[in-house]
Every structure is written in structure tokens, then in C-alpha cells.
Amino acid sequence: MSNQETTTHQLAIKEVFDSLSQQEKLYAHHLSRAAWQGSRIILRQVSPEANGIFDFLMSMYQACDGQWKDLIERCEIGAEELHAFLEYAALFLCNLGNYYGEGDQKFVPGVSEETLRKIANISPSTSQALEKVIGPMISELPHSIGFPSDTEQSSYYPGDEIISREEIAAVSEIMGKQLIEPENTRLRKIIENGQTIFELLQASSEKDKTAEPEYIMNSPEAVLRVVKGDHAEELAAICSSLSETIKYAADEKQATMLSYYIKSFQTGSLEAYRESQKIWVTDTDPVVESIFGFVEQYRDPFGVRSEWEGIVSIADAGETEKLKQCSERSTEFISRLPWAVEGQNSGKGPFEKSLFEAPAFTSSHALAFCCCFIYEAANLPNYNDIRETCGFKNLVYANRMSANNNPATPCYYVDPSEVHRFKECTHIVRFVSTAIHELLGHGTGKLMSETSPGTYNFDNSNPPINPLTNRPIESWYLPGQTFYSVFGKIATSAEECRANLVAYYLMDEKDLLSIFGYTDSSYVTADDLIYNTYLQIGVEGLQALEFYNIQTQAWGEAHKRGHFALLKWLLIDGGGVMSVDYDRDNKNLTVRVDRSKVLTHGKPSLGRFLCRLHIWRCVADAKSCADLYEPLTTVDGAYEEWRQVVCSKPTPRWKFVQANTVLEGQEVVVKVYEENNEGIIRSWAERGI
Structure with missing residues (x-):
């Protein structure tokens, strides 16, 4: 579908960031750098062409030095055509790919192929960058993310050989027997000398080919090969930034957590990642909060592989107090749920944990939100054994939630007499x-x-x-x-x-x-x-x-x-x-x-x-x-x-323009961008991803 007009919101953060101490600002800055350095991982997970489109958009910004209106005369295009191109560019950057983060449907530029070529002709480098991606960029197909087919695609299953659901399931069975967890993997099918090989691409900055194990599969007859080094370049940069972050950690707990992150991202070990999460849940009141790693399985059609996330936020003490009150009375409210049994397990019944320790519940303001869409809240980690033994955390992002309070949002399905109160x-x-x-x-x-x-x-x-x-x-x-x-x-x-x-x-x-x-x-x-x-x-x-996609009868x-x-x-x-x-x-x-x-x-x-x-x-x-x-x-x-x-x-879909933090000497300052498409593009160009 062509990209539809969307509203841009500022993810306001400057006032909150300025209240931090110097050490906290440095900690937040280097964490944010690590978050943004995962952008290309998400792009690679979304579609084969996404990184190329990103490169084209960044080369366009550099070629015109952000002076987009100059393109009207230089490229002989109309103002409406320029606006449609910038709308696509900003929408792409906010979704970190050419498929909507919410809905997984593909969107294409609202301008013709001819206009795109006119725009790209601003320089040889931009023209070359466009030629690498223009085919899939403007094609309506594949129209959504799903199991690889003529109409759907998933970059969790890359390559020219289409992999079937049954083959994915067979590989998952072998992985389960070998205790190989899937979250940080992708799966590629290749034919090599007449033999079917499934390459399990494991995210790690290390590429130790001598340690790649192989497993014989009987149904289908094939070999499963574990290949380290997926997203290696990005993970190496992330680990470098996290190493710098450790210098400004508030305490040993934060430093140890970050060390386990680094170990996991270097080696691909999800056991190390689990250790990071055990520490993360006990760091209950950090001023600067973070979420890193391969976290949510929403976009994998098979439902087990996870998309990269890098989120940094700053606590809001006032709003957090209300949430803490709610958390402290958790057991009381759980005992009112339909399966609760009076007299059993403190009134919660047998289908609840014996001890429900009030988890951390924080209202925070997002500083860096490197995801396919900016969501309102989180409850993590997703590992149930850690949740039951160590606990979990809840986060609500106040500067994202505030966008919901928008009187201009259309209200199609409420009776006119009720619209005012509903809003x-x-x-x-x-x-x-x-x-x-x-x-x-x-x-x-x-x-x-x-x-x-x-x-x-x-x-x-x-x-x-x-x-x-x-x-x-x-x-x-x-x-x-x-x-x-x-x-x-x-x-x-x-x-x-x-x-x-x-x-x-x-x-x-x-x-x-x-x-x-x-x-x-x-x-x-x-x-x-x-x-x-x-x-x-x-x-x-x-x-x-x-x-809902009526053609595939599937939810996006x-x-x-x-x-x-x-x-x-x-x-x-x-x-x-x-x-x-x-x-x-x-x-x-x-x-x-x-x-x-x-x-x-x-x-x-x-x-x-x-x-x-x-x-x-x-x-x-x-x-x-x-x-x-x-x-x-x-x-x-x-x-x-x-x-x-x-x-x-x-x-109406929303776009969010996010700030950047920059070092000016020994000081960390927040750079805020204009609340429009140009501001979104500029913010990404200045991240240097």
C-alpha cells in the first residue's frame, strides 16, 4: 500500500534529561549510542531490501545537505511529490523498515518510479543507491510479513530457497533436543552439492567457524548447521558502546548486568543473556533504565524468533509512586480474579505463584527507542523461569502515553453524543x-x-x-x-x-x-x-x-x-x-x-x-x-x-521524532529536532548509523 499521511509527535525528553547528574547523563548517552547501533539489525530482520533503502535515504540527505526544498528545482519535481517522498522516508525510519511495525503490512512510496529516479539523480551515489533497491522498494509484493511465499516474506528465513512451515518445525524440534534456544537466530535453507542444509544463523560478534556444530535431521533428510556471526558488525559496535557505558554505571550491579549483555552479544550465548536478566529485574529503581537484546517474538510467523530492541529511558519519580501503590497491593487484586480460591495460596488459588513479590513498576520517559514501533509499556523478561524465581519489571513510557491525549484524533465508532466524554x-x-x-x-x-x-x-x-x-x-x-x-x-x-x-x-x-x-x-x-x-x-x-488480511486470512x-x-x-x-x-x-x-x-x-x-x-x-x-x-x-x-x-x-498512524544526545567536550547535551518529516530524517542522519 502507498504510505498514508501520518501525524508526527515529539517524544519530549530534554527537561527530564537535563535533571540528571553528570554521571547519569554519560551513562544514558553511551547506552543510547548502543541502542541506536542496533538499528541495522532490525532493518535486516524486516526485509532483504531495508538496509539498502536506509542507505539510499541517508545518501539523499547527505547529497542535499538536508535542504530538501532545493530538490524541487534541482530535480524538476513538484512540491507535492517532494512531500510524498519525505513522508515515505520518515515513515520508513520510524518503522525501521518498509513494513509497518504495527500490522506488518508493506508500504511503498506515494510517488512514481519516474519521480524517484529524478530525485535520485541528484548525485551518482544516490542514483546507484536507488538502483540497488528500487525494484522491491516500489513493488506491492510481498504485501506483508509472514511465512515465505509469493505474497509474504520473512527475513527471519532469508535466502533464495523457500523454507516450509514443516521444515521450520522440524528444525525447531532438533533445536529443542539440543537445548538451542531460538530467540537470537534466523534460519536459512540452502542446497549444497545436492544436499539440503539448514543454516541456523546465530547473532554474535564472534565468527568462530571451527566451533560450528552440525546435526543430522531425518525428517526431512538434511543437516542443521549452526553458523555464528549474524549481525556481527552491529553487535561489535553495541558491545563497544556498552563497554564505555560500564564506566558510568551507578553501581556494581549495573556494571555486571552490562558485562553479561556484552558476553551474550559477543558469543551468542543466551545463557549469558539470562544472567543479565536475572540482575536486571533486581535493579529495581534505576534512574536510567534500559531494555536490550532479542526480546519479542511478534514478527516471526513461527512465533519463536525475536526482534532486536534497544530502549533507554529516564524514571519519573512522581508517576512511579502511583504505580508502586498499585504494585504493593498486587496480591489483593489477584485474589479477585476468576480462578482465585479462598483459603488457598493467600486467596490467589493454585494457578498463581505462592509468593507474588511486588515487582518494580516504573513510569519513565523514553530517551532512545530503537524498535520497529514505539509502544506504551513493557513487562519483562519473557523467560518464565526467571519471572517465577527472580521476578519481573513493569515499565510505562509517559512521553509515549501522552500522545494518546490528542483531541484531534478522529472518533469514528462512538455516537456523536458520547464523543466528548469518550475523548x-x-x-x-x-x-x-x-x-x-x-x-x-x-x-x-x-x-x-x-x-x-x-x-x-x-x-x-x-x-x-x-x-x-x-x-x-x-x-x-x-x-x-x-x-x-x-x-x-x-x-x-x-x-x-x-x-x-x-x-x-x-x-x-x-x-x-x-x-x-x-x-x-x-x-x-x-x-x-x-x-x-x-x-x-x-x-x-x-x-x-x-x-486483518482477507487474502491470507491472517492477522498482521x-x-x-x-x-x-x-x-x-x-x-x-x-x-x-x-x-x-x-x-x-x-x-x-x-x-x-x-x-x-x-x-x-x-x-x-x-x-x-x-x-x-x-x-x-x-x-x-x-x-x-x-x-x-x-x-x-x-x-x-x-x-x-x-x-x-x-x-x-x-x-491515523503516528510517527515520533526522537532526540539525540551528543558529547560537547565533557558535557552531554540533548539535541531536539523539528516535529516534522524533515526533523525525523535529520535525527537519523545525525546518529551516524
């Missing part, structure tokens, strides 16, 4: 529900596991009672299995949906809302938020339809699939608490919520859905989950008609 409430609902989503959504649940042969994390002689069957549980995770390996392609979406359900289920708990300052007497009352939570479920469920974004599942569930199971009016003549959809049924029908319905997803996750029952979730997230019949309406009114 007053929506950013509050988003903030509070996101906080609960991260803390009590992703933070809840005990995965029943045989941790090693014959050793269980529950009483296997007297198993807990499954509330869905009223019988002892009959399944659990076997040694080496994880939630993602067992649940496969639905894992990420089902987990995001479950976390959302926890948040929405608890949004009518007024003592919880009061922590955030919303009561029966506040300007926006607790009842306002409760009612508008259900409106939000409906609106987000409809908006999600834009991310895990969170959006979960939003639609929630809407469809309430329409089917909610007893009339929610409905959608469809005006065929005017192509309008309007969400209706029956206020009188929110507590009597809405909450019990959410509880039924939540309990199913939670228990199935805890007992490794992927089949039952898929049997419900797959049909529930199918878009057909009336829902397909609704999808067409939604696609005719696309949700």
Missing part, C-alpha cells in the same frame, strides 16, 4: 488499563511444569483442580517446553488478549481506580471510566479489523487480534452489554454499551473468557485454546462487511 476518558482508560495489563496481566499465572524429569512445580500426587472441568489437571509443561513453543502461532496474541482481559476485568474495582486519583467525586469519575472501558473495548475491536498484529477477540466475545457472550450498529447506507459503525449491564453481564462474560485463557495457559492446553481462539478471531460474514468499512476509515 476525555480514553487516554485515562489507556493509561490505567495498560498499567494493570503489564502488572497483573502479564504478571499473573503459574505454568504447571515438570521442570526436570520427575520433578514438578506442583504436587503431582494431588494435582490442583481445574476450574473449567472441576477435575484434577491432566496436562502440564514437559521439560524444555515453554508457553511459546507449546502454543505456537497463537501464543503471543492469546497472551496479550489474556493480559487485556485481566485489566478490563479489574477496571470496575473502585479502590484500584482511586490509586490513580479517580473516585466518585473526581471530574472524570470512576463510573465514567468503567463505562468508557467497554466503549474502548468496542472501538479498539473495530479498529483492529484494519490489521498480535495485539490487534486480541482486541478483536474481546469485541467478538462480548457480542456473542455478553448478554447484550455491547452491540454494534451498522448503517449500510452511510457506511457507519457505532458501538453501543448498555450501562445497566456492565456489571451484571459484561464483567461475568469477561471473567468466563479470561478464566479459559488463563487456565489453558497454566496447564499447557494449547488445543483447547486454539479451538476457541481460532474461530473467535476469524473475520467473516458481517465482520468482513465491518472490516471493509474500517479499512475505508483507517486509523
Whole structure:
């Protein structure tokens, strides 16, 4: 699709950064350099042409010295053509690739091939850079990220030989037996002297070919070869910056954490990365926070390989205090969830950890956000064994969340009489529900596991009672299995949906809302938020339809699939608490919520859905989950008609312009850029990636 016009927001940081001490500024600066140095890793993970397009855009900036308006006369193009080109360039840089970070759909320049060539003719180097990528750059196909085919592509599976799902699964089986974790890998199929070889490309700055093991595969007959050195150049630069960062660490704990990062990125060892995460979760109140590594599996169609992330943020003490209050009362709120059993495990029941230590919960301001899109919050690490034994952290990014409070954002699916109040409430609902989503959504649940042969994390002689069957549980995770390996392609979406359900289920708990300052007497009352939570479920469920590909019948974004599942569930199971009016003549959809049924029908319905997803996750029952979730997230019949309406009114996409930190002598200063396409491009050019 051609890139659509998007709004640019400033990710404001200067005032917060200026409040840091000199040591903290230096620590943040070198961490930020390490974050941005991972940009080309993400580009390489997105598409084969992404790094080449990046090079072309940077060469264009250098060739015109950032004086873009000069191109109108020099290249004989119109002002509208220049604007469309700059829109594409900025959109590409904000998504770190030519596929949307949210939705995984390809976007192409909104100008002709002829115009692109005119623009590139500004210099021989820019013309050469364009010629390397112009074919895939302007082609509508592959139209999305998915299993490699004629219409979809995934750079987690690069190369000329197309790899099948069955082959990926066979390789994963061998990896599991050999205890090779997939997060920092890509998989390439090659034919060598008539033999099929699967090269497991492992991210590391080291390239020790003498230590590359091979494994014989029987189905299919092939060899699996581990090849170190994927992203070697970028990881070497990252390690160099992290080594410099250590000099300014606040304490030995931070220094040790960074040392494990370096070891992991140098050697490819995920065991070293796990050690870094064990330390990271215990560093509970850092002024400068960071997330590094191969973290989320959202974009791998097989659901196990992770995209690189590098995020640096600065704590907001005032907002963090509210979140800490919520965290400190975690056990109380968990005991109100549908699977809780009075008198068991402090009222939480057997499907929760015995000890829920209040995790760190920080409101921070993002300084460097090197990802395919800038998300609102995080709950990490994703390793369940570390979460259960060492804990986890929650982060909310305040300068990203503030973009939600935008009165100009169109509100297509709410009745005009409710739009004003909905807009007053929506950013509050988003903030509070996101906080609960991260803390009590992703933070809840005990995965029943045989941790090693014959050793269980529950009483296997007297198993807990499954509330869905009223019988002892009959399944659990076997040694080496994880939630993602067992649940496969639905894992990420089902987990995001479950976390959302926890948040929405608890949004009518007024003592919880009061922590955030919303009561029966506040300007926006607790009842306002409760009612508008259900409106939000409906609106987000409809908006999600834009991310469903009707040709492949696949969802392009895990969170959006979960939003639609929630809407469809309430329409089917909610007893009339929610409905959608469809005006065929005017192509309008309007969400209706029956206020009188929110507590009597809405909450019990959410509880039924939540309990199913939670228990199935805890007992490794992927089949039952898929049997419900797959049909529930199918878009057909009336829902397909609704999808067409939604696609005719696309949700405005946002771009964010981020600051850079630079050293001026011994001082670190923040460089802020203009809030437009030119500012985004300039900020990237000056990062020197």
C-alpha cells in the first residue's frame, strides 16, 4: 500500500534529561549510542531490501545537505511529490523498515518510479543507491510479513530457497533436543552439492567457524548447521558502546548486568543473556533504565524468533509512586480474579505463584527507542523461569502515553453524543488499563511444569483442580517446553488478549481506580471510566479489523487480534452489554454499551473468557485454546462487511521524532529536532548509523 499521511509527535525528553547528574547523563548517552547501533539489525530482520533503502535515504540527505526544498528545482519535481517522498522516508525510519511495525503490512512510496529516479539523480551515489533497491522498494509484493511465499516474506528465513512451515518445525524440534534456544537466530535453507542444509544463523560478534556444530535431521533428510556471526558488525559496535557505558554505571550491579549483555552479544550465548536478566529485574529503581537484546517474538510467523530492541529511558519519580501503590497491593487484586480460591495460596488459588513479590513498576520517559514501533509499556523478561524465581519489571513510557491525549484524533465508532466524554476518558482508560495489563496481566499465572524429569512445580500426587472441568489437571509443561513453543502461532496474541482481559476485568474495582486519583467525586469519575472501558473495548475491536488480511486470512498484529477477540466475545457472550450498529447506507459503525449491564453481564462474560485463557495457559492446553481462539478471531460474514468499512476509515498512524544526545567536550547535551518529516530524517542522519 502507498504510505498514508501520518501525524508526527515529539517524544519530549530534554527537561527530564537535563535533571540528571553528570554521571547519569554519560551513562544514558553511551547506552543510547548502543541502542541506536542496533538499528541495522532490525532493518535486516524486516526485509532483504531495508538496509539498502536506509542507505539510499541517508545518501539523499547527505547529497542535499538536508535542504530538501532545493530538490524541487534541482530535480524538476513538484512540491507535492517532494512531500510524498519525505513522508515515505520518515515513515520508513520510524518503522525501521518498509513494513509497518504495527500490522506488518508493506508500504511503498506515494510517488512514481519516474519521480524517484529524478530525485535520485541528484548525485551518482544516490542514483546507484536507488538502483540497488528500487525494484522491491516500489513493488506491492510481498504485501506483508509472514511465512515465505509469493505474497509474504520473512527475513527471519532469508535466502533464495523457500523454507516450509514443516521444515521450520522440524528444525525447531532438533533445536529443542539440543537445548538451542531460538530467540537470537534466523534460519536459512540452502542446497549444497545436492544436499539440503539448514543454516541456523546465530547473532554474535564472534565468527568462530571451527566451533560450528552440525546435526543430522531425518525428517526431512538434511543437516542443521549452526553458523555464528549474524549481525556481527552491529553487535561489535553495541558491545563497544556498552563497554564505555560500564564506566558510568551507578553501581556494581549495573556494571555486571552490562558485562553479561556484552558476553551474550559477543558469543551468542543466551545463557549469558539470562544472567543479565536475572540482575536486571533486581535493579529495581534505576534512574536510567534500559531494555536490550532479542526480546519479542511478534514478527516471526513461527512465533519463536525475536526482534532486536534497544530502549533507554529516564524514571519519573512522581508517576512511579502511583504505580508502586498499585504494585504493593498486587496480591489483593489477584485474589479477585476468576480462578482465585479462598483459603488457598493467600486467596490467589493454585494457578498463581505462592509468593507474588511486588515487582518494580516504573513510569519513565523514553530517551532512545530503537524498535520497529514505539509502544506504551513493557513487562519483562519473557523467560518464565526467571519471572517465577527472580521476578519481573513493569515499565510505562509517559512521553509515549501522552500522545494518546490528542483531541484531534478522529472518533469514528462512538455516537456523536458520547464523543466528548469518550475523548476525555480514553487516554485515562489507556493509561490505567495498560498499567494493570503489564502488572497483573502479564504478571499473573503459574505454568504447571515438570521442570526436570520427575520433578514438578506442583504436587503431582494431588494435582490442583481445574476450574473449567472441576477435575484434577491432566496436562502440564514437559521439560524444555515453554508457553511459546507449546502454543505456537497463537501464543503471543492469546497472551496479550489474556493480559487485556485481566485489566478490563479489574477496571470496575473502585479502590484500584482511586490509586490513580479517580473516585466518585473526581471530574472524570470512576463510573465514567468503567463505562468508557467497554466503549474502548468496542472501538479498539473495530479498529483492529484494519490489521486483518482477507487474502491470507491472517492477522498482521498480535495485539490487534486480541482486541478483536474481546469485541467478538462480548457480542456473542455478553448478554447484550455491547452491540454494534451498522448503517449500510452511510457506511457507519457505532458501538453501543448498555450501562445497566456492565456489571451484571459484561464483567461475568469477561471473567468466563479470561478464566479459559488463563487456565489453558497454566496447564499447557494449547488445543483447547486454539479451538476457541481460532474461530473467535476469524473475520467473516458481517465482520468482513465491518472490516471493509474500517479499512475505508483507517486509523491515523503516528510517527515520533526522537532526540539525540551528543558529547560537547565533557558535557552531554540533548539535541531536539523539528516535529516534522524533515526533523525525523535529520535525527537519523545525525546518529551516524
